Amino acid sequence: MDLHRLNDPWFTVESIDETTFAISEYGHWEQVHSFLLIGEDRAALIDTGLGIGNIRSITGQLTNLPVDVLTTHVHTDHIGSHGQFERIYVHEADRDWLVHGIQGLSLEQIRRDIGRDITRKVPEGFDPAAYTPYQGEPAGLLSDGDLFDLGGGRIITVYHTPGHSPGHLCFGDDSRGFLFTGDLLYDTTPVYAFYPSTSPAGLVRSLARIAQIDGVRKVYGSHNTLGLDPEILREAGRAAQYLQEQELDHFGTGIHRFKGFSVQF
Template identity: 25%
Template sequence: MDVTCFAQHRRKVHNAAVTVQPEFTMSSLIPGQPSLVAPGVWRILALNPGMMTGPGTNSYLLASDQGLVLLDPGPEDAHHADNLRAAATEIGQPITCVLVTHTHRDHSPNAALFGAVRRLGPLPPDDGLQDEAWQPDQILADGDCLSLGEGRTLRVIATPGHVSNHLCYLLEEEGVLFSGDHLIQGSTVVIAPPSGSMADYLASLRKLEHESIQVMAPGHGDLIIEPMDYISHTIGHRLRREEKVIRALTQHPDSQVSELVPGVYDDVPVFLHGVATMSLLAHLLKLEQEQRARRDAEERWVLL
């Protein structure tokens, strides 16, 4: 699989219509069972359901002229690795390349179980939350393109926010966006500073509004079949949450993050408030970056 830079050929949403009209398949999320979700694209669900992962992590196999590309191999799990190999055998091609959207420990560690297969993706940031063992053979950057053969191109779109090294991959001819944890089906994602940034996250969402996306294949959950509406809804949701942060600070100045959570996330179950604290801090840091709020030495926040 060749890696080249085609940034000068980026296609905008108002350009000519996509010439291929693929069929996208909504299917049951059954761990270990390969599902054809788009032409030449199979999803295999990992065996790691949970509060933070939903049904589990989606791994994808993409057909290319040099074998299968494994996108997001998932958490380190020999059983899931065996399921991926079995799916490759059923498809009739070997796994020759591993890509990752980011290096959280539910997405990249299983790459270690695939031996000398070529690895492409971002470097892990140093925040204590990453798969430190992940080291790509080639570091990918915004605008890089992977030729899958037969006129199929996978383009890298840098989408920092959920984490600073997050990448999405757009299968351009079919309009399939592999969104990793930038956008997932059925829920919003946690933005955890310091490597996560709410300002970057919103900028990355707006960046995707200018792409020709027909469907999203997320890191968790089923296909997102109205992607542009989903992006717009997510931007609106985050900005409405920001308004609640501002109201809470207006009513309760000199508050610490933990004191603001119950009011800002009064629509979220209490057992999720610990997780919500991370995204709330990301909202506050965005306001600080915009010089709309500040904190003192005791991490008490006020509006400016």
């Protein structure tokens, strides 16, 4: 696939390897990444972005296989195009948000966030004032330790990593050493757990957990820099220990900065 032929004005598609693609929305202030993982029998799309552009048109050019959506968590910038796909999977703890709406976020706030600080021309027909987040039943629920088989030996491991949301998930692509960390770990801007629906202590425990995953060669967060060195996992482990020992893992303690990332409680 010649990625230059995609020529999409909204999405930037970058090849991680021959069967793994980042689909990024750099024209929005959140700089969201979704990820397409292609096996022999099926493909997995980790999140569907903001819902500003037609991400299905991108995945359809990259693979002819059936595409299952694996949801890191149910926030607007990760479920925006869920309605374009038939098979959506989510953790049980976030299912209610997917079906009935995201807890603690008004529609007015969502529309303000989706429409601000946009630096690229948006697709024709996009209107922030009319934006409505996806709601619907998932095809299935994911649990910690589940294995999602794409065929050809490409098996995705599911890690339940609550904190940013109750049902937040990370996904390990063990055959390639990729760890997709959603909104649990990324660089540049703070990882946050300061909303009432978040859990600072849960996020810290989740950081400690992913720091113990072996064999990771590259970390892919859902925002900002695409592809982080695995050293950030070791730093996440040190950060978690510090935050717990100093009893900083609760609301109102502010922004805590570490080597390569920060968290805000």
